[in-house]
Amino acid sequence: xxxxxxxxxxxxxxxxxxxxxxxxxxxxxxxxxxxxxxxxxxxxxxxxxxxxxxxxxxxxxxxxxxxxxxxxxxxxxxxxxxxxxxxxxxxxxxxxxxxxxxxxxxxxxxxxxxxxxxxxxxxxxxxxxxxxxxxxxxxxxxxxxxxxxxxxxxxxxxxxxxxxxxxxxxxxxxxxxxxxxxxxxxxxxxxxxxxxxxxxxxxxxxxxxxxxxxxxxxxxxxxxxxxxxxxxxxxxxxxxxxxxxxxxxxxxxxxxxxxxxxxxxxxxxxxxxxxxxxxxxxxxxxxxxxxxxxxxxxxxxxxxxxxxxxxxxxxxxxxxxxxxxxxxxxxxxxxxxxxxxxxxxxxxxxxxxxxxxxxxxxxxxxxxxxxxxxxxxxxxxxxxxxxxxxxxxxxxxxxxxx
Amino acid sequence: xxxxxxxxxxxxxxxxxxxxxxxxxxxxxxxxxxxxxxxxxxxxxxxxxxxxxxxxxxxxxxxxxxxxxxxxxxxxxxxxxxxxxxxxxxxxxxxxxxxxxxxxxxxxxxxxxxxxxxxxxxxxxxxxxxxxxxxxxx
Ligand SMILES: Cc1ncc(COP(=O)(O)O)c(C=O)c1O
Numbered sequence: 457x458x459x460x461x462x463x464x465x466x467x468x469x470x471x472x473x474x475x476x477x478x479x480x481x482x483x484x485x486x487x488x489x490x491x492x493x494x495x496x497x498x499x500x501x502x503x504x505x506x507x508x509x510x511x512x513x514x515x516x517x518x519x520x521x522x523x524x525x526x527x528x529x530x531x532x533x534x535x536x537x538x539x540x541x542x543x544x545x546x547x548x549x550x551x552x553x554x555x556x557x558x559x560x561x562x563x564x565x566x567x568x569x570x571x572x573x574x575x576x577x578x579x580x581x582x583x584x585x586x587x588x589x590x591x592x593x594x595x596x597x598x599x600x601x602x603x604x605x606x607x608x609x610x611x612x613x614x615x616x617x618x619x620x621x622x623x624x625x626x627x628x629x630x631x632x633x634x635x636x637x638x639x640x641x642x643x644x645x646x647x648x649x650x651x652x653x654x655x656x657x658x659x660x661x662x663x664x665x666x667x668x669x670x671x672x673x674x675x676x677x678x679x680x681x682x683x684x685x686x687x688x689x690x691x692x693x694x695x696x697x698x699x700x701x702x703x704x705x706x707x708x709x710x711x712x713x714x715x716x717x718x719x720x721x722x723x724x725x726x727x728x729x730x731x732x733x734x735x736x737x738x739x740x741x742x743x744x745x746x747x748x749x750x751x752x753x754x755x756x757x758x759x760x761x762x763x764x765x766x767x768x769x770x771x772x773x774x775x776x777x778x779x780x781x782x783x784x785x786x787x788x789x790x791x792x793x794x795x796x797x798x799x800x801x802x803x804x805x806x807x808x809x810x811x812x813x814x815x816x817x818x819x820x821x822x823x824x825x826x827x828x829x830x831x832x833x834x835x836x837x838x839x840x841x842x843x844x845x846x847x848x849x850x851x852x853x854x855x856x857x858x
Numbered sequence: 859x860x861x862x863x864x865x866x867x868x869x870x871x872x873x874x875x876x877x878x879x880x881x882x883x884x885x886x887x888x889x890x891x892x893x894x895x896x897x898x899x900x901x902x903x904x905x906x907x908x909x910x911x912x913x914x915x916x917x918x919x920x921x922x923x924x925x926x927x928x929x930x931x932x933x934x935x936x937x938x939x940x941x942x943x944x945x946x947x948x949x950x951x952x953x954x955x956x957x958x959x960x961x962x963x964x965x966x967x968x969x970x971x972x973x974x975x976x977x978x979x980x981x982x983x984x985x986x987x988x989x990x991x992x993x994x995x996x
Binding site: 795 | 863864865895896919922959962
């Protein structure tokens with residue numbers, strides 16, 4: 457059954473504020489069920505996980521580990537051991553930069569892309585500087601998509617890790633992660649995919665992609681903020697040193713020595729975001745009920761509706777990112793002659809929330825040759841009616857400022 | 859006072875016809891940058907006998923930043939450096955006709971802050987507004 461957005465909308469109490477929320481690439485709104493479950497948990501069952509031997513501690517541990525299983529299943533992972541809870545995608549990437557990146561040696565190379573979010577760029581720049589590694593950067597094509605030819609040219613036997621996004625948070629383009637992984641494995645490099653913009657917007661199967669690490673955040677897929685995860689291939693995680701140290705991640709500690717816990721807890725020092733994980737599991741249940749294929753198709757419909765209308769407005773600069781296919785519901789653009797911050801303040805006066813700025817992707821902005829852009833990004837609770845209103849607002853704003 | 863529509867007449871008029879745009883040869887050049895959006899200004903200050911005798915600038919920025927720098931430059935021309943250094947964020951908001959929302963305050967202030975920082979007496983400004991305007995870059 458196709459997605460009924462008017463019905464979906466009713467599940468999101470915040471939308472009653474009378475806003476049009478087009479900043480979903482930054483973070484998404486939460487369905488009512490999350491707040492209900494949270495209230496229920498705090499009222500009925502709360503304890504620390506993996507510690508107490510009493511009933512309520514066991515209940516909480518079970519709910520927490522169930523959530524891990526839901527997330528593993530959502531990505532078609534081999535086992536829940538491969539899901540490491542973090543605060544967000546950024547921390548997941550930093551975990552790999554610390555535990556894997558710091559094992560690399562002078563002369564080794566890391567390959568990333570000019571369009572990456574700072575969270576999948578700065579950690580690599582940093583380890584590269586610290587360890588004397590070489591950071592190679594894939595350029596983009598003329599319409600700012602992933603340049604596969606350039607990727608192949610820059611990939612070589614010295615490349616130990618390829619770190620690229622599944623979907624760019626600026627262009628919305630879906631990068632060819634399966635082909636990227638195949639090529640990278642051919643030279644023996646591991647592959648980290650930054651899936652912050654893909655999980656929750658399309659079906660994702662890490663086994664099919666074939667990658668080695670996959671980082672993502674709960675808050676960008678209807679879940680709470682403060683919880684994210686790293687998926688990693690078990691045989692690789694097994695041989696990696698822990699990231700943070702403390703409780704939970706150890707097996708045995710003496711005054712002189714320490715041994716590490718099993719996966720995934722070895723990488724989860726300290727009390728985790730217990731409620732965050734459990735509510736993230738609820739968000740996944742909600743997404744599954746609607747169906748990831750439906751969500752993907754609906755988002756594409758919204759994108760098409762908006763792009764076709766925006767292309768007709770001569771004062772809108774889409775910066776050559778005109779493709780209707782191969783991308784999700786993200787549109788970066790500018791109103792010619794109007795500064796993005798002025799435009800976003802004006803849109804706010806129409807009740808429309810869009811992002812203005814560099815989108816945590818300054819190298820991408822430099823590549824585009826603009827200081828910043830506007831960005832509208834859609835999700836399952838947005839509607840074509842909202843887009844039509846947005847288009848009218850763009851016209852009026854242009855008229856006011858020019 | 860809070861702005862409902864910050865793009866009122868005064869702001870739009872200054873953004874369209876900014877005062878004191880240009881360069882002053884041989885004067886001190888100040889670079890100002892808004893880290894939030896990458897907007898930039900080059901400001902030239904001529905100070906003699908502790909008095910701002912001339913100011914010119916070139917700016918690439920939003921309406922709010924262009925208008926604010928224009929209004930501020932008019933205001934400080936001819937004033938003593940000690941008087942200029944006493945100007946607080948709130949005074950600047952008054953000059954432009956209202957307080958913008960937190961995410962836009964830096965647009966108004968970044969040029970003025972650079973000028974302040976380059977007067978000899980760097981003022982200790984109201985800490986609460988300093989906090990509000992110090993926004994980091996994600
Ligand atoms: C592509 C991409 N990667 C990484 C991140 C970082 O996500 P988080 O801030 O949740 O760690 C984002 C979110 O802004 C993103 O869009």
